[in-house]
Amino acid sequence: MGPTVALAQAEREAGDSRSASPARVGDALVRGFLVACAVFVVLTTVALLGFLARTGIRGAAAVGVGALLTGDIWKPEAGVYGGLALIAGTFISAIAAVFIGAVPAVLASVWLTEFAPRSIRMGYRRVMEIASAVPSVVYGWLALVYLVPLMSGLAHAIRGHDAPVTGEGLASAGLLLGIMIAPTVLLLALDALSRVPGPLREASAAVGASPWQTAFHVSVPYAWRSILVAIFFGFARAAGETMAVQMVIGGARRLPTDLLFSPTTTISAQIVMDMQEARPGSTESDVLFSMALVLLLVSVAVVLVTRGLSRSKQGAR
Amino acid sequence: MKPNAIVQTAAAFALSMFACDKSAPPAPEAPAAPSASAATAPTETGAVQLSGSSALQPLVNAAKEKYEAEHKGVSIEVSAGGSKKGLTDVASGAVHIGNSDIFAPPDMQGQLVDHRVAVQGFAAMANKGAFDEKVTAISLADMAKVFSGTITNWKQLGGGSQPIVIINRSPNSGTRAVFGSVVLGGDKFIEGQTEDNSGALVAKLKQTVGAISYLALSFADPQLQVIGLKSEAGAAVEPTTANITSGSYPIWSYEHMYTKGQPSAAAKAFLDYMLSPGFQEHVLPTVKGFIPVTQMKISRDKD
Numbered sequence: 045m046g047p048t049v050a051l052a053q054a055e056r057e058a059g060d061s062r063s064a065s066p067a068r069v070g071d072a073l074v075r076g077f078l079v080a081c082a083v084f085v086v087l088t089t090v091a092l093l094g095f096l097a098r099t100g101i102r103g104a105a106a107v108g109v110g111a112l113l114t115g116d117i118w119k120p121e122a123g124v125y126g127g128l129a130l131i132a133g134t135f136i137s138a139i140a141a142v143f144i145g146a147v148p149a150v151l152a153s154v155w156l157t158e159f160a161p162r163s164i165r166m167g168y169r170r171v172m173e174i175a176s177a178v179p180s181v182v183y184g185w186l187a188l189v190y191l192v193p194l195m196s197g198l199a200h201a202i203r204g205h206d207a208p209v210t211g212e213g214l215a216s217a218g219l220l221l222g223i224m225i226a227p228t229v230l231l232l233a234l235d236a237l238s239r240v241p242g243p244l245r246e247a248s249a250a251v252g253a254s255p256w257q258t259a260f261h262v263s264v265p266y267a268w269r270s271i272l273v274a275i276f277f278g279f280a281r282a283a284g285e286t287m288a289v290q291m292v293i294g295g296a297r298r299l300p301t302d303l304l305f306s307p308t309t310t311i312s313a314q315i316v317m318d319m320q321e322a323r324p325g326s327t328e329s330d331v332l333f334s335m336a337l338v339l340l341l342v343s344v345a346v347v348l349v350t351r352g353l354s355r356s357k358q359g360a361r
Numbered sequence: 362m363k364p365n366a367i368v369q370t371a372a373a374f375a376l377s378m379f380a381c382d383k384s385a386p387p388a389p390e391a392p393a394a395p396s397a398s399a400a401t402a403p404t405e406t407g408a409v410q411l412s413g414s415s416a417l418q419p420l421v422n423a424a425k426e427k428y429e430a431e432h433k434g435v436s437i438e439v440s441a442g443g444s445k446k447g448l449t450d451v452a453s454g455a456v457h458i459g460n461s462d463i464f465a466p467p468d469m470q471g472q473l474v475d476h477r478v479a480v481q482g483f484a485a486m487a488n489k490g491a492f493d494e495k496v497t498a499i500s501l502a503d504m505a506k507v508f509s510g511t512i513t514n515w516k517q518l519g520g521g522s523q524p525i526v527i528i529n530r531s532p533n534s535g536t537r538a539v540f541g542s543v544v545l546g547g548d549k550f551i552e553g554q555t556e557d558n559s560g561a562l563v564a565k566l567k568q569t570v571g572a573i574s575y576l577a578l579s580f581a582d583p584q585l586q587v588i589g590l591k592s593e594a595g596a597a598v599e600p601t602t603a604n605i606t607s608g609s610y611p612i613w614s615y616e617h618m619y620t621k622g623q624p625s626a627a628a629k630a631f632l633d634y635m636l637s638p639g640f641q642e643h644v645l646p647t648v649k650g651f652i653p654v655t656q657m658k659i660s661r662d663k664d
Binding site for chain 2: 119120121192193196205206207208209210211212294295296297298307317318320321323
């Protein structure tokens with residue numbers, strides 16, 4: 045169908061818009077389809093949350109919330125469910141990732157928006173966009189082959205030749221997660237800083253501020269809430285990461301004997317490990333959902349904090 | 362609907378999804394669904410589904426290849442995931458045959474029928490290096506001390522000074538169950554690094570200096586140090602076929618293929634093939650690590 049014909053037909057249809065023409069039926073169908081899509085997405089989310097809450101609470105009730113959160117032995121095959129090692133592993137590796145990856149990413153974004161020439165900024169952004177699209181299994185595999193042996197050497201160099209330390213552990217996991225979240229955090233922080241109005245910078249320069257002063261006394265304070273949102277988002281992604289972490293954390297179901305260089309586990313890695321044997325409806329399966337619920341609550345908390353920050357930003361102006 | 366309308370719909374839909382993607386806070390990765398729900402129910406269309414032991418998988422794959430070539434239209438679908446998963450799957454009806462290195466637990470034995478297709482030995486295997494080149498066999502008592510965490514350095518076993526890194530299989534592994542039962546008298550492994558299948562474990566053992574674990578002999582490899590047992594008299598007992606069939610090397614198990622009740626026609630035909638003299642005498646010995654059940658001079662009725 046050529047454009048002219050289409051145009052003529054559109055005009056004809058516009059003319060008899062009162063009647064139930066095929067075009068109106070088509071519109072209704074499309075609208076119905078879109079509404080159905082919207083409802084479907086909401087329903088899946090609600091159903092997921094409902095299921096997770098119901099099963100997770102059932103699992104937590106079977107074991108006891110206190111035992112689940114503070115017990116340090118996780119042995120589903122013996123009916124012992126202490127999630128402390130899993131929770132600690134998740135938090136420590138994610139917080140490490142924030143310091144190793146997110147904070148440098150934010151500083152890099154300040155340099156890019158405030159000091160670097162435009163050409164470098166654009167090139168840098170393209171590279172980071174590619175880096176943020178690399179699948180996590182690729183990061184994990186590379187880390188397993190190159191990072192873990194490196195960390196093993198480092199561990200023995202620091203703790204001594206005969207020390208019971210390995211390359212697998214929180215150091216590898218934190219470093220890997222930091223590398224993985226840095227591109228995303230950098231892109232978000234870059235967006236935040238690029239929204240700082242030009243006149244603000246110009247005014248700052250006009251009153252005699254150096255570029256350094258403009259960056260850290262004008263631009264960063266203006267954008268700090270969005271920058272925090274970027275960092276929180278990086279934290280949530282690191283806490284939920286599964287595949288890559290499972291490949292380098294070692295999978296030992298205990299608190300690490302050496303904070304940096306001994307195998308331990310995280311919530312998501314342990315779910316992947318244990319789900320094969322967990323029969324749906326059994327306590328083991330329910331408790332895995334309890335741990336998933338903990339992970340979800342952390343993410344929801346992060347989203348709420350993020351929401352709160354962006355709302356107070358609107359209120360301020 | 363006119364092509365234009367379709368294009369517009371698609372564009373609008375794509376745009377709305379894109380817009381949502383930009384504005385909504387990204388959701389965290391959803392946890393994967395339990396794998397059991399992914400398995401389909403058995404059908405009678407000439408497909409036979411098996412799951413379970415990764416130690417038995419090489420033998421089943423060898424049988425599958427020959428059997429499918431001889432029986433056009435039949436497909437054999439094998440997945441690994443650990444012996445205990447095989448037992449759970451076959452009991453719940455998710456697969457036709459559950460592969461297992463271990464006997465079914467008493468509460469399942471009533472409904473499951475055992476088909477013993479082979480015997481397989483297991484051994485401790487370690488990363489190869491100067492530190493353990495002299496450690497070719499250790500006593501059962503020392504082996505137990507290594508895997509329960511009492512012995513922590515290769516020099517305590519007569520090797521060089523190098524910390525021992527224990528790598529475990531996950532608790533649903535039949536290899537772990539068999540090895541633990543013979544060496545430790547139960548699952549008393551010290552908690553440590555854990556790998557959830559034999560293949561990944563081999564890669565990890567080759568990479569990690571000082572590492573030791575336990576594997577089915579079908580995974581023995583020139584790049585791994587296979588560690589035999591020392592008898593009380595001090596003689597080394599290597600995990601060879603002769604030592605296993607005579608009963609002098611104790612770490613072995615039957616390879617079971619369980620069905621729920623009597624097997625379906627397609628599953629029975631495949632099991633009959635695996636137990637046929639043609640397969641047992643000509644194909645099975647060519648697959649590394651497996652021994653025909655008929656060669657065993659001793660027998661067991663539990664692990």
